[in-house]
Amino acid sequence: MEISKKIIEIRKNSNMTQQQFAEHLFVTRQTISNW
Numbered sequence: 001m002e003i004s005k006k007i008i009e010i011r012k013n014s015n016m017t018q019q020q021f022a023e024h025l026f027v028t029r030q031t032i033s034n035w
Contacts (some may be wrong), residue, residue, distance in 0.1 A: 005007055 011021050022029045 007032065007035055 007021070010016075011018070013019075016024070018032045019029045022032045024030075
């Protein structure tokens, strides 16, 4: 499974936005978007 699909799956299951997910991982929203 590609990392992007895994990230989307985790975000959806956790009801997190890209911004919230990025803050959780201590990266920027743009980084999450690029992944």
